[in-house]
Amino acid sequence: MSELKTYKSICRMCGEGCGIEVRVRDGKVEKIVGNKEDPVNCGRICIKGSSAATWVNLENRLTKPLKKTENGFVEIELEQAMDEIAEKLLAIQKKYGDNAIGVWKGEGIGFAQNEELARRFIHAVGSPNYFSNDTQCYAGRYTAFNLVYGCWPQADLRNSKLVILWGTNPPAAHSYWTQQINDARDKGAKLVVIDTKYTEIARQADIYVNVKPGCDGVLAWGVIREMLERGVVDYDFVEKFTLGFDELKAYAQTFTKDYVAQYCEIDGEVISQIVDLLDAARPHITSWPGTGLEHQQDGVNSVRATTYVDVLAGAIDQKGGMLVTQGMKINNLEIYDEKPLLDLKPIGADTHPVLYHMRKECHTLELMDQILSEKPYPFKGLVMSAANPALTNANTGKVLEALSKLELLVVKDLFLTETAELADYVLPAASYLEREELHYNAAGHYVFLSTKTSDKGLQTEYELFKGLADRMGAGSYFPWKNDHELNEWLIEPSGLTMEQLQNNPSGVRHTEIEYKKHERKLAAGEKPFNTPSGKVEFTSEILKQYGYEPLGKFTYVPDYIAKPDAAYPYLMMTGARKPMFFHGRYRNIEQLRKAVPHGQIEMHPTDAAKLNVVTGDRVRVTSRKGSIEIDVLVMNEKEIHPGSVQITHGFKHENVNLLTDDDVRDPISGFPALKSVMVNIEKI
Ligand SMILES: Nc1nc2c(c(=O)[nH]1)N[C@H]1C(S)=C(S)[C@@H](COP(=O)(O)OP(=O)(O)OC[C@H]3O[C@@H](n4cnc5c(=O)[nH]c(N)nc54)[C@H](O)[C@@H]3O)O[C@H]1N2
Numbered sequence: 159m160s161e162l163k164t165y166k167s168i169c170r171m172c173g174e175g176c177g178i179e180v181r182v183r184d185g186k187v188e189k190i191v192g193n194k195e196d197p198v199n200c201g202r203i204c205i206k207g208s209s210a211a212t213w214v215n216l217e218n219r220l221t222k223p224l225k226k227t228e229n230g231f232v233e234i235e236l237e238q239a240m241d242e243i244a245e246k247l248l249a250i251q252k253k254y255g256d257n258a259i260g261v262w263k264g265e266g267i268g269f270a271q272n273e274e275l276a277r278r279f280i281h282a283v284g285s286p287n288y289f290s291n292d293t294q295c296y297a298g299r300y301t302a303f304n305l306v307y308g309c310w311p312q313a314d315l316r317n318s319k320l321v322i323l324w325g326t327n328p329p330a331a332h333s334y335w336t337q338q339i340n341d342a343r344d345k346g347a348k349l350v351v352i353d354t355k356y357t358e359i360a361r362q363a364d365i366y367v368n369v370k371p372g373c374d375g376v377l378a379w380g381v382i383r384e385m386l387e388r389g390v391v392d393y394d395f396v397e398k399f400t401l402g403f404d405e406l407k408a409y410a411q412t413f414t415k416d417y418v419a420q421y422c423e424i425d426g427e428v429i430s431q432i433v434d435l436l437d438a439a440r441p442h443i444t445s446w447p448g449t450g451l452e453h454q455q456d457g458v459n460s461v462r463a464t465t466y467v468d469v470l471a472g473a474i475d476q477k478g479g480m481l482v483t484q485g486m487k488i489n490n491l492e493i494y495d496e497k498p499l500l501d502l503k504p505i506g507a508d509t510h511p512v513l514y515h516m517r518k519e520c521h522t523l524e525l526m527d528q529i530l531s532e533k534p535y536p537f538k539g540l541v542m543s544a545a546n547p548a549l550t551n552a553n554t555g556k557v558l559e560a561l562s563k564l565e566l567l568v569v570k571d572l573f574l575t576e577t578a579e580l581a582d583y584v585l586p587a588a589s590y591l592e593r594e595e596l597h598y599n600a601a602g603h604y605v606f607l608s609t610k611t612s613d614k615g616l617q618t619e620y621e622l623f624k625g626l627a628d629r630m631g632a633g634s635y636f637p638w639k640n641d642h643e644l645n646e647w648l649i650e651p652s653g654l655t656m657e658q659l660q661n662n663p664s665g666v667r668h669t670e671i672e673y674k675k676h677e678r679k680l681a682a683g684e685k686p687f688n689t690p691s692g693k694v695e696f697t698s699e700i701l702k703q704y705g706y707e708p709l710g711k712f713t714y715v716p717d718y719i720a721k722p723d724a725a726y727p728y729l730m731m732t733g734a735r736k737p738m739f740f741h742g743r744y745r746n747i748e749q750l751r752k753a754v755p756h757g758q759i760e761m762h763p764t765d766a767a768k769l770n771v772v773t774g775d776r777v778r779v780t781s782r783k784g785s786i787e788i789d790v791l792v793m794n795e796k797e798i799h800p801g802s803v804q805i806t807h808g809f810k811h812e813n814v815n816l817l818t819d820d821d822v823r824d825p826i827s828g829f830p831a832l833k834s835v836m837v838n839i840e841k842i
């Protein structure tokens with residue numbers, strides 16, 4: 159008799175955290191459907207979510223640790239692999255210094271406890287070098303938001319009356335947001351989309367603005383100027399709760415409609431139309447900047463300028479506005495207070511001090527340079543989990559050279575990825591369906607405990623870090639016997655119990671949502687916002703402290719405008735999301751790969767005519783960093799600017815990161831400008 163069990167859990171095929179129902183037959187995941195009781199996705203899941211049943215059961219899933227020998231990889235036992243890795247890490251520290259090793263957490267395990275475990279581990283063994291995918295993702299926006307509001311806010315989309323999307327395409331990237339935006343629109347909300355491509359969401363917008371890449375800051379300042387002129391400003395909020403309004407007013411003067419229209423190559427009237435919508439909807443306004451802004455040289459300041467629009471409209475911490483997050487009270491795994499290790503020079507903390515100040519994030523691009531130059535100190539050993547930088551980090555050529563130079567590279571993954579191929583040891587990972595973990599939905603204040611739905615006997619993230627720490631003399635930092643004990647300890651301060659979470663797999667609300675907390679705090683004599691001044695900071699005290707311009711000016715003009723190069727006449731954007739893939743992932747799921755089997759370069763019909771190519775033809779794309787061959791996809795006239803092209807990353811044979819620059823960066827976050835790369839294109 160076969161046995162069927164069903165579990166309610168949380169999907170982690172991407173970072174959205176949709177509720178799922180997992181059907182497990184005889185210990186094997188058989189089918190995944192949406193959990194209708196989940197308050198976030200309300201039962202709907204995407205193609206990646208349902209494909210997980212195929213993904214975790216793929217034939218070539220890693221099950222045994224691999225060790226690289228002269229004859230290639232050989233399988234070894236886990237205990238032996240862990241013993242040898244720990245011994246080598248200690249030997250490197252002894253020979254080169256405690257900071258010669260580091261840890262790198264990728265998107266595959268997300269944020270929350272897995273990120274914190276990696277941070278805890280590396281500090282516990284005496285090195286400050288924690289790296290992650292977040293030096294190309296999220297941390298730029300996190301920095302911008304925190305400089306202004308002192309938190310990473312949440313857009314209360316469902317209750318919003320106006321949604322403004324800056325360089326983000328939810329139907330591809332954030333599926334349940336699309337549902338929430340649709341719910342709001344059913345109640346009359348308006349939608350503005352600002353994007354360099356006529357995306358799925360742009361097609362639905364009341365106003366679509368086709369802005370020139372990297373120029374969103376200019377448009378936002380144009381909107382700010384008009385809001386000030388027309389008095390579309392919550393003066394009461396501005397007066398009580400903001401810092402730097404006079405500087406903002408003075409600077410905005412430059413951004414007349416004509417100036418903005420010319421700079422952004424748009425119709426200036428659109429600014430008045432946006433301000434009309436802002437006026438009608440305020441304060442129930444949500445806006446969201448995506449990677450379209452973050453992956454530009456003016457990323458942090460462009461995002462800051464978009465937040466100024468929300469602040470002036472009075473949307474901060476309003477129902478249907480930008481909510482100031484109240485996280486769940488949990489125990490902190492990080493040990494930065496006890497062991498800051500700043501004297502050991504966290505990599506990138508000197509070149510990008512604001513990022514380090516805000517995020518305690520070392521810089522992966524700086525790491526590559528440091529491995530190669532050994533300056534200011536040698537870096538020799540890296541433990542990486544759930545990342546595939548050979549496909550995802552800017553300037554792949556340098557990534558391959560640097561990672562190959564390490565004395566020890568350990569990669570933990572479900573599959574033998576392009577990065578794992580470079581490793582000295584590869585550790586098979588338990589997937590999210592094979593471990594117990596806490597998940598949070600920040601906008602709704604929900605917490606979920608995901609379940610171990612099946613057990614392949616593979617190592618979890620906690621077991622990796624505990625196992626290494628035990629062997630390296632830092633076991634006291636990992637006293638919990640297993641993931642369950644760890645989770646129990648984590649939630650202790652919340653007042654919730656594991657039983658409560660287990661009995662409510664569709665989520666528990668940890669705190670009621672409170673709006674306008676700044677008013678209560680002001681009355682109680684507390685700091686209304688978690689910034690140095692306690693106010694919303696148009697002019698940032700932290701930036702001032704580090705010698706940057708305090709106001710979010712459009713200071714960092716993209717290279718393609720400031721320093722054009724005739725040898726590379728096309729402007730390439732990269733990384734526009736496809737619903738069936740996730741960065742380097744899921745090309746190994748046949749039904750998804752079939753939908754888009756190869757990478758493609760998307761271009762305007764005019765450019766295609768100039769190059770004498772049609773869809774399916776092959777071209778060579780060359781940048782200052784490298785060259786790839788790729789198929790052409792000619793877009794509709796309206797879909798993309800003439801002169802601009804787009805390539806999605808994550809394809810092994812058409813790896814666009816062979817072309818991206820690692821040295822064209824946002825000066826505050828140090829993020830690479832992945833969405834404006836100058837290239838040449840030739841037919842082959
Ligand atoms: N299916 C799928 N979903 C994902 C991911 C995935 O790989 N696949 N990745 C996840 C991750 S880690 C992240 S960080 C998020 C990212 O989420 P998003 O940032 O929403 O990603 P995209 O949907 O690619 O949206 C970026 C948009 O920016 C536009 N753009 C490019 N340059 C500019 C510019 O200068 N200005 C403006 N206004 N627009 C510009 C592009 O045309 C594109 O439509 O997605 C997450 N969701």
Ligand SMILES: Nc1nc2c(c(=O)[nH]1)N[C@H]1C(S)=C(S)[C@@H](COP(=O)(O)OP(=O)(O)OC[C@H]3O[C@@H](n4cnc5c(=O)[nH]c(N)nc54)[C@H](O)[C@@H]3O)O[C@H]1N2
Nearest residue numbers: 264265266291295544545546550570587732733741742807
């Ligand atoms: N050109 C260009 N490059 C980009 C971007 C872009 O827009 N343009 N976007 C950037 C962004 S926003 C991001 S976030 C990064 C993401 O870059 P990465 O962090 O490299 O993300 P993935 O390619 O998804 O790789 C995740 C790996 O984790 C593995 N994995 C999945 N689940 C688990 C697990 O439970 N445990 C372990 N140990 N492994 C697991 C997967 O098999 C996969 O190999 O890419 C960036 N790269």
Ligand code: SF4
Nearest residue numbers: 169171172176204207
């Ligand atoms: S959007 Fe898709 S992949 Fe992401 S959590 Fe939801 S179902 Fe899973």
Ligand SMILES: [Mo]
Nearest residue numbers: 265294295296
């Ligand atoms: Mo990301």
